[in-house]
Amino acid sequence: MSEQQLSSEQIDVLLSAAVAAPSMHNTQPWRFEVNGHVIDVFLDGSRSLPAEDPTGRAMRIAAGAATFNLRCAAASMDYGTGFGLVPDAADPDLVARIVIEPAAEPDPVLKGLFEQIPRRHTSREAVRPVELSTADRMALIQAALAEGADLTWLPAPKVQEVLGLLVDTDLREIGDWHRRAERAHWVGGARTADGVPSSVLGPRSAVYPSPVRDLGTRPADQTRPRTFFEAEPALAVLSTEADSAADQLAAGLALERILLTATRAGLKASFLNQPLEFDDLRRVVQRVTGKPGYTHMVIRFGHSSVKGTTPRRPVSTFVHSGTEES
Numbered sequence: 062m063s064e065q066q067l068s069s070e071q072i073d074v075l076l077s078a079a080v081a082a083p084s085m086h087n088t089q090p091w092r093f094e095v096n097g098h099v100i101d102v103f104l105d106g107s108r109s110l111p112a113e114d115p116t117g118r119a120m121r122i123a124a125g126a127a128t129f130n131l132r133c134a135a136a137s138m139d140y141g142t143g144f145g146l147v148p149d150a151a152d153p154d155l156v157a158r159i160v161i162e163p164a165a166e167p168d169p170v171l172k173g174l175f176e177q178i179p180r181r182h183t184s185r186e187a188v189r190p191v192e193l194s195t196a197d198r199m200a201l202i203q204a205a206l207a208e209g210a211d212l213t214w215l216p217a218p219k220v221q222e223v224l225g226l227l228v229d230t231d232l233r234e235i236g237d238w239h240r241r242a243e244r245a246h247w248v249g250g251a252r253t254a255d256g257v258p259s260s261v262l263g264p265r266s267a268v269y270p271s272p273v274r275d276l277g278t279r280p281a282d283q284t285r286p287r288t289f290f291e292a293e294p295a296l297a298v299l300s301t302e303a304d305s306a307a308d309q310l311a312a313g314l315a316l317e318r319i320l321l322t323a324t325r326a327g328l329k330a331s332f333l334n335q336p337l338e339f340d341d342l343r344r345v346v347q348r349v350t351g352k353p354g355y356t357h358m359v360i361r362f363g364h365s366s367v368k369g370t371t372p373r374r375p376v377s378t379f380v381h382s383g384t385e386e387s
């Protein structure tokens with residue numbers, strides 16, 4: 062192998078880390094091109110969610126999270142990285158370019174977070190009744206800031222305001238068969254490549270509104286057992302100052318740094334994003350934080366050891382490599 066090229070084993074480690082990132086409904090809406098030490102991250106328009114994510118914001122967040130994992134994987138090989146978001150204005154699908162720099166010092170924080178990538182999972186289960194520590198809350202705020210985003214912890218009355226918005230979103234969704242059909246396409250059943258399998262939907266809630274989003278739409282998923290989730294969930298809102306494509310990608314980088322930091326602290330996360338899928342309610346959520354900006358994720362954190370994995374497509378289906386093996 063030339064020193065200028067990444068080996069196929071290295072490319073596999075890098076891209077396996079990238080595709081382990083979270084994506085809405087596990088659509089895995091990305092593809093990659095590897096040329097020498099440069100990895101380009103593209104959106105895969107064939108995996109969009111036109112009803113629930115008409116502007117592609119969730120796709121860009123997912124691609125940002127995959128980009129963060131690529132940086133961690135490079136650090137695990139003792140390589141530094143440089144990266145740019147939306148590097149070519151003429152190609153909006155090219156959302157990030159990462160340059161692997163073998164001569165540069167790896168970032169020790171990213172190197173440490175690499176180990177958390179396979180341990181991170183969205184958990185829609187009940188959590189243990191243990192308060193989050195101030196140190197954990199602070200570490201997650203710092204993780205957001207490190208990627209240019211903002212994480213705001215909501216005090217109890219504000220949590221109730223956000224839970225109240227879930228009723229509004231449910232009312233809007235009842236008559237919207239486009240949204241329900243799209244979700245039924247991606248969620249439920251036994252899955253081996255993409256989408257959200259029934260096995261990770263978690264229990265249904267015994268009270269309404271629930272602090273855990275019930276993604277189940279298929280009849281078989283509507284008879285899952287019920288449980289009592291925590292009455293006062295630990296909710297935090299991830300925002301950026303502006304809302305350009307680059308801001309949405311940065312939100313994805315911040316999301317993954319937050320989630321891996323939380324995983325390291327023994328925390329699990331799930332998402333209450335349904336109000337963000339309506340522009341007016343998204344603005345209300347941001348107003349609830351008391352800060353200017355644009356909300357990207359509403360994240361519920363808690364202590365839990367329940368594991369639940371979602372499948373991924375094989376790495377080979379995502380990549381075009383310009384690197385020649387020797």
Ligand SMILES: Cc1cc2nc3c(=O)[nH]c(=O)nc-3n(C[C@H](O)[C@H](O)[C@H](O)COP(=O)(O)O)c2cc1C
Nearest residue numbers: 083084085086087119122182183274332334335371
């Ligand atoms: C932008 C975005 C929005 C998401 N919205 C929700 C949501 O509202 N509710 C939910 O339960 N999960 C949500 N998820 C989590 C995905 O369903 C999850 O990442 C995907 O199924 C893959 O599973 P994993 O996170 O366990 O790897 C979201 C993820 C992303 C990146």
